[in-house]
Amino acid sequence: MFRSQYADVPPIELPIHEAVLGRAAAFGDAPALIDGTDGTTLSYEQLDRFHRRVAAGLAEAGVRQGDVLALHSPNTVAFPTAFYAATRAGAAVTPVHPLATAEEFAKQLADSSARWIVTVSPLLPVARRAAELAGGVREIFVCDSAPGHRSLIDMLGSTAPEPSVALDPVTDVAALPYSSGTTGLPKGVMLTHRQMATNLAQLTTSVVPSGPGDRILAVLPFFHIYGLTALMNAPLRLGATVVVLPRFDLETFLAAIQNHHITGLYVAPPIVLALAKHPRVADYDLSSLQYVISAAAPLDARLAAACAQRLGLPPLGQAYGMTELSPGTHVVPLDAMREAPPGTVGRLIPSTEMRIVSLDDPGRDLGPGESGEILIRGPQVMKGYLGRPDATAAMIDPDGWLHTGDVGHVDDGGWLFVVDRVKELIKYKGFQVAPAELEALLLTHPGIADAAVVGVHDETGAEIPHAYVVPQPGATAPTEGEVMMYVAERVAPYKRVRGVTFVESVPRAASGKILRRELRDRKDQRGPQRDPEGPQHDQQDQNDQQDRQDQQDQNDRRDRP
Template sequence: MFRSQYADVPPVDLPIHDAVLGRAAEFGDAPALIDGTDGTTLTYAQVDRFHRRVAAGLAEAGVRKGDVLALHSPNTVAFPTAFYAATRAGASVTTVHPLATPEEFAKQLTDSAARWIVTVSPLLASARRAAELAGGVREIFVCDSAPGHRSLADLLAGTGPEPAVDLDPVDDVAVLPYSSGTTGTPKGVMLTHRQIATNLAQLTTSVMPSGPGDRILAVLPFFHIYGLTALMNAPLKQGATVVVLPRFELETFLAAIQNHRITGLYVAPPIVLALAKHPAVARYDLSCLRYIISAAAPLDATLATACSRRLNLPPVGQAYGMTELSPGTHVVPLAAMREAPSGTVGRLIPGTEMRIVSLDDPGRDLGPGERGEILIRGPQVMKGYLGRPEATAEMIDPDGWLHTGDVGRVDEDGWLFVVDRVKELIKYKGFQVAPAELEALLLTHPGIADAAVIGGHDDDGNEVPHAYVVRQPSAADLTEDEVMTYVAERVSPYKRVRRVTFIDGVPRAASGKILRRELRELRELRELRERP
């Protein structure tokens, strides 16, 4: 068993709105949220006052403890107000992907039993259709304005009393995000107030300190647990300023860093790739940056080094976790970025335990240097999957260990290295091939802009690595044979890429994770068309 080197953090038995905004009065007129495109600014005092008044409006509308409110919005400066107002009114918040189809949205509404929706006017048609399909939705509010719908400003102007809800941080669910669905049906992840508030304390106490004067760019989505924690809850808890962008567009992103003097970035690997390789980066002054942290998907060490060297920064740090873990368990501490070994996702954060168990004999624990499945235990482990006790039992064993499905190893100094997903390992003639390793290698080719690898089959029925490759604009004539030769010259024979398909873009979730399911569906469709 591996344990954190840091002192334990006591459980935080506070509602999430109090855990985050408890020092708002102290920070007062300091800017809390800035719209990265039009400059709209909310101070800490405003966020605190506004969320309390909106909570009163929601309570007056009928929101009660135990209700579920669906927050369906891109990143805006209003998102945190809506989130904390809902939890203060006693509701659990289920965050919804802004690009979800009405059918997908309706499934989440039905599964979570959501009765309220907060959205934005550009997404209103989708929200209305989803509510119609799901049934049971009592009212749809908008963050901005739309005819026939009450807005947050309308709720803000109400005169009702601030709700005094008796929340149980240990048992009451604060947020109900849905797992990405890259490996199956999306499931509601029940995260209690204590779990996410304690995880914030674990992350900010020792490894991710921030404070007044720091400026964090929120480009990853708040609806995803990574963005919700690293880009909203954590900086607002510590008095930093969050500059908000609704989506990632490279030029807008770079301009926001330059113009708002961003000091810290929390990103996913595709953004690191852009920072390392895209020519537009050279046109902007990014000297204000002090550090970059990447998470949500594996980041190749070579790519991380290329990014940090280009920007003249300390090595890009990594973090590790998952929605079911609130989400964090490992981080490269900001103070240790230069000493951390290349490729590590960090050390255990306070109060967290880990085991590495054999893939062939799951009951056998492995020591430093050995590869196996990563198991986690700690106060941040989810309450469970909503309405799915069997799935919960498959994920969390009777001793409280959450089985991540990730393959990793730990060195003698406690640094964790994530190798791949258990379910994504390709078994070629009995040998295990990690897609992430091949993807990292492919990205070192100067003619390749992006790549993903999944398991396919050769003519003999063997599972083989199948690469999906996005060419650089300057490498339009790059061939399948050239790609396979490049890999073959650099890996063991059993790891060679046996098939290559060129595509316009690698499908990814909002978190940056490769949607391998979509690539498998693309492959199956192609195979179906090729059948005689």
Template sequence: MVFLSEYADVPAVSQPIHEAVLGRAAERGDTPALIDGTGDVTLTYAQVDLFHRRIAAGLAEAGLRPGDVLALHSPNTVLFPIAFYAASRAGAAVTTVHPLATPEEFAKQLRDSAARWIVTVSPLLETARLAAELAGGVEEILICDQAAAQDGYRSLQAMLGTSAPEPEVAIDPDEDIAALPYSSGTTGIPKGVMLTHRSIATNLAQLEPFIPMGPGDRILAVLPFFHIYGLTALMNAPLRKGATVVVLPRFDLDQFLAAIEKHRINALYVAPPIVLALAKHPAVAQYDLSSLEYIVCSAAPLDGALARACSERLNLPPIRQAYGMTELSPGTHVVPLEAPDPPSGTVGKLLPSTEMRLVSLTDPDRDAAVGEEGEIAIRGPQVMKGYLGRPDATAAMIDADGWVHTGDVGRVDEEGWLFVVDRVKELIKYKGFQVAPAELEALLLTHERVADAAVIGVYDEDGTEIPKAYVVRQAGAGDLTATDVIEFVAGKVAPYKKIRRVEFVDTVPRAASGKILRRELREREGA
């Protein structure tokens, strides 16, 4: 059966994302829009409106053209949104890059996305420079922070003084790409997810009935803007509604707690590791967190007992969960704030204008019924346009009828609450970040003393999913140690992708087709 949302449909928002978010920015004037949570910089809505328009003019003057791709390579700063909306207004798509990416990883994304422009920050300039050299085709690297331009690289802020006219760009919101984040989907290597202006803007409208924001709300942006969760929940959504976003570059517990206290934060959008810290860390008791009104948790499964421990400690309503994926712009389910007593463990109810099926795990031609488990499939206006340059991968993800097969297993109760109970997909979620086993396996096989390898996610003592490698040594390589393997991988990938456990085995279980039988490895772990 097809499950429908109990909420009224919302009209599709066929607007460029900069207009959908900042369309009322100028009239909000001196209302604080973005506050640097580590310093003393505040940008008002009027400044955000003016600055992104001037920088759009500067980018166009520099040669950026509609259809170009700009790589935004930065931790959270108050200038990240300015750069994003400026590039959009100039007609470019923005591919967001993990600030911890190695030059090699960054170069792969540059080549795959055909990015011609890079915006980075001073501490990451060398990584960006090396990546640009490896990839080729980059027109210019611009620096986007308070530091002065250096070594011949221009500062994005310098464009504020341009006298060039604001670009008049024709954007087709239904077809043109606004954001190009990279996701591994259900398995495999990272792929560019083509999110149109319309898909992102419409998803913002779909989310409004669930978690209303507005002037006076203060949101703490600690999850990264480069990730679709942060881009939506911490940047686009609050700025669209006139809330104030307090920006932190990374999660440091004391800095995080101090920002809540100082700025009287009333809403948190977090991932499970932060819930764990709020529930258990003794430092929490040293800060005044009484301004908090609610917490939403997503990006990875949240244990029900942990959620209760956190909400009880902070004297808050039950933590709201949400569900989605990059390919869905990203939201499909949220637990509404007004729900008086949502069942423990639910990830919410369907957003407006969204349909869901649960495909039987034993018979793909049959749908699971209420209370029965099945693979979650989603259809709606928030579905991506496809994977950049990968029609086969797109067809494997989105069927002929427009259903996105998520690779997650769920069940729906009689009241329409969705519970995600398992994953059939192979993706590992390390603290909310996607880690593709196939990418790590391919890397391990380049080691001269590794004959075969498989990677799965296992859980550490804190309940965090981590990558574990099963490694077959080459003949005569009996002195290869777990430390050797861990250090080899760590030197070639971003820190969140590191192998954290290694087990040496005689063989990797495989099907006749050669596909790794990860289920057997998970059973060995008791997972």
């Protein structure tokens, strides 16, 4: 068993809004949130006052303790206000990907039993359709303004009393993000107030300290647990300033670093790639940066070194975790970035234990240098999957160890290296893509008899979803483009199939389980894969380019009268 070298931190038994904003009054007029595009600024005093008034407005509208509220929005300065207002009113927040289709959104609404939605006006058509499909939604609020919908802005003038809710931080759920765990379709991850608040203390105690004067750029989405914790809750808890961007656009991102004197970046590998290689980086003054930490997906050590060298920074740090862990368990501490070995995802954070167990004999623990499945135990381990006790039991054993499905080893210095996955999930740009979901969708195509989806690596080393398709005998076989378009029209952009191979049969075990490793090995033998959607553009990952274009196109369509 491996234990953290840091002293344990006591569990934080506070509602998440109190754990984060409990010292907001002390920070007063210091800027808490800045819109990185138009400069709109909220001070700590305003954030504290506004979220209390919106909580009163939500309670007046009928939101009660135990309700679930779906927060459906890109990053804005209003997102934290909505989140903390909902939890103060007693609701659990289920964050929704702003690019989710109405059908995907509806599934999350139905599974979580959400009765309320907070969205933004450009996303209203999707939210309305999702509410119609799911049923049970009592009202849709907007952060900005839209005819026929109550606005959070209007709630700032509410004279209703601030709700007084007797939350139990130990058992009451604060956030309900959706994750596929190690396999299968998305499941609601129940994260209690204590689990989330304690993970903040674990991450910021001697590991990734921050405070007044620090400026963090929030370009990764708040709806993802990484953004929610590292870019919203953690810096706001300590009095730092969060500069908010709604999406990643390289020039806007670089301009925000320069103009707002950003000191810390929490990013995913595609952004590291852009910082390391894109020629436009040289056009901006990024000298305010003090550190960069990458997480959500594996980061190639050579790419990390190239980025650090170009920016004139200490070696980039990495972090490790998963939604079911609130999410953090490992990080390279800021004061140890120069000593950390290349490629490590960090050391255990306080109050966290880890085992590396044999893949062949799961009851046998392994020592330093031996690779096996990573197991985690600590106060940040989720309460469980909503309504899925069997899935919870498969993930967390009777002794409280969460089986991550990741394969790794620890060196003699306690540094963890993640080397592979036993789980079937594909991590595309930090987002989880469940092969089972795409396979079920592919099988609805009349020209497809069987299908399997696996993660393969493109030219940059990033993992992309690739489909193996068996044409339906006697039917007109679809083309590669038609298969990709069929999927693209029915799922969020990050779930799109990026390549298709037609095969005579899908390899399966006697049990019927798809032999995904055989398919991955088959693809790897052919060398690096290119995303077939278009040419490279200024050395940027073309998948990022396509996703940004998809998002912009969707926003443009919604913004049209």
